[in-house]
Amino acid sequence: MGEFELIRHYFAAASCAQAGAGVALGIGDDCALLELPVGEQLAVSTDTLVAGVHFPDSSDPFLLAQRALGVSVSDLAAMGATPIGFTLALTLPHAEPAWLQGFARGLDQMAQHCALRLIGGDTSRGPLALTLTVFGRVPNGLALTRTGARIGDLLCVGGELGDGAGALPLVLGQRQAAAAIAEPLLARYWSPRPQLDLGVALRGKATAALDISDGLLADCGHIAAASGVALLIEQARLPLSQALLALLGISGARDCALSGGDDYLLAFTLPAEQLAGLQAQAWPIHVIGRVEAGSGVRLLDQHGQCITPQVRGYQHFGSDGD
C-alpha cells in the first residue's frame, strides 16, 4: 500500500458508504455528486488552516482535525444550513501512521457529531496545511445572511464569549492554569461545537447572522456594514465564563470577548418579538445590545456612555486571512 493509499485507508471511516442523505456519489470518481431537495439551496464555505500560522506545528492531530472541521462547519451554522458533506485537501510533509490515525479519528468524531460526510479530497506532499470545503442545504430564501439587520432589532450571541482567545496562551504553552480553568477553555479551543441547531431555529426569525471568528467587535462590524446600520454593544451584558474570569479577571475576559477570535458562536440580530418564543424553547440566547441608525459598532459602559475599546484586531495566531 503506497503511503497515500494509506491516507485513504485511514479516512474510510469519515467517508463511510458511497451513498447517504444528499450524497449521490462519494469518494472515488472525478467528482462527488450531491443532490438537493427541491426548494433548497446549497451553502458552501472554504477554510484553510496552515501549520505555524493557524495552529502550532506540534498540535495533536486528533484535536487539530476536530478543530478544523468544527471551525468550517460553523460557517454552515451561521447560514442556518443543515450539513451534507465536506471535502478535505490535506498537505503533509510525510505520511506518518500514528499522526494519520489520530487525525482521521478526530475528523470522524466531528463529522459524526455534525452529521456530515467526507465526500472527496486530495492529498499532497508539502508543508502541513488543510483546506476544508463544507456543504449544507437551506430552504430557498431562509439562509441567514449579514444584510438584513433592522433598526430596533436586538443584538444577540449564542453563548459565553472569549474562551477560544483566552485559551490561546494555554495552547501555545505560554501560560499554565489549574485543570478546572484550563480544561473548559482548551475544550472550547480544540473542539468548537458549531451551533447548527440554533442556526436552524433562527431561520425566518433572525434578520442577520454570522459566526464569531475574528472577534465580536470586528464581526459585528461586518453585520453593521452589510446591513447599513449601527450596532450598540452593552459591555456589562457580555456573557463571560467562570473559567475565563478566573484566568484573566473581568478586564482581560472582556478584552477576549470583544477582540479575541475563535469563538465560533453565532452573533445575530433579532426582532424583539421573536425573543420570548426562542428563549421558551431554551435556546442559549444572550441579548448584548441593539441595532440603531448609523454605521459601525459602539460599545457602551454601564451608564450608557460610549467607550472606546482597545481593539487589537485579532490575527488568528499570526495570520490576517478570514
Add this chain to the structure above:
Amino acid sequence: MGEFELIRHYFAAASCAQAGAGVALGIGDDCALLELPVGEQLAVSTDTLVAGVHFPDSSDPFLLAQRALGVSVSDLAAMGATPIGFTLALTLPHAEPAWLQGFARGLDQMAQHCALRLIGGDTSRGPLALTLTVFGRVPNGLALTRTGARIGDLLCVGGELGDGAGALPLVLGQRQAAAAIAEPLLARYWSPRPQLDLGVALRGKATAALDISDGLLADCGHIAAASGVALLIEQARLPLSQALLALLGISGARDCALSGGDDYLLAFTLPAEQLAGLQAQAWPIHVIGRVEAGSGVRLLDQHGQCITPQVRGYQHFGSDGD
C-alpha cells in the same frame, strides 16, 4: 487597504457580480449559496497544488492560475458537468502586487473561458499553495462515472496524448527546444483546456469516462478496476502531436502518452454504435482500443501481441497525490 484586502481587490474580476447562473449569493458572507435546476445534481471536485511539488516556485503567476483552474475544471468535464463556480484557498508567504495581479488575471481568463465564477475562498499566510474546489451541474443519472464500461465498447481519448508530460523538462528548464516545438507543448502544460463540451456531448453515450491526469495506463486502470473489465490499448493508435514527436521521437513520445501525466483530456469507453454520430459532429475522438472481459490494462503492438510497457508511475513533479 490591508494586504489581504488587496487580494480581494485583485480577485474582484473573477468573482464578478453577486448573482449569476446557479449562484444565488457569491463572495462576502459566511457561505456562498448555489442553486440547482430541478432534476440536476451538483458535481464537486477539490485539487491542491503545492509550490515545489506540483509546480516550480518561480512559476509565472498568470500561467500558474490558468493551469490550476484548468486542471480542476477538467474533473467537471470528466463527469459531463456544466461549470457553475469555484472556491479558491490561496496560501501565500506575502502579498506581492505584481504577483497577485498576474495570478488574478490568469484566473479570470480561465474562469471566463470555462464560464464559471469565483464564489468564495480563503487567503492565508504560509508556503505558496492553492486549493481549488469546483462546482458544476449535471442532469440526474447522466453523470459520466468510471463504473459503466462494458465488454465490446471502444476505448477512446479526446486528443493527442503526452504533450503535458513532454513539456515538463521545458517547464523545469532542463531542456531547450525550438519555438515551433516548445510553444505548443508549453501551452498544453500551462493552459490545459478542459474538454467541457465533449463531456456534455458524451452524456448518455459514453459508458465510463475520466480525465487523464496520472497517465493513460494508470487512468485506464482506474476505469478497468471500477467497471470490472479489461482495457486493451493498441500502441500504434495512440494519437501523438508533431511537436512531441519532434522533441522525443516515437519511443519517447509513446512513453509520455502512456505513462506521463498532465494530459487533462478525456478517456472514455463508448459503444461502437455511438461513434459515427459523434464523429459526424466533428468531436475530436480517437479510438485507441477496446473493452474485453478480464481485468487490468494490456498494451498491444501492431501485431496484436501483448507488450509490457515501461510504466513509470508518473509522480506529478514529485508528488503521489491524486
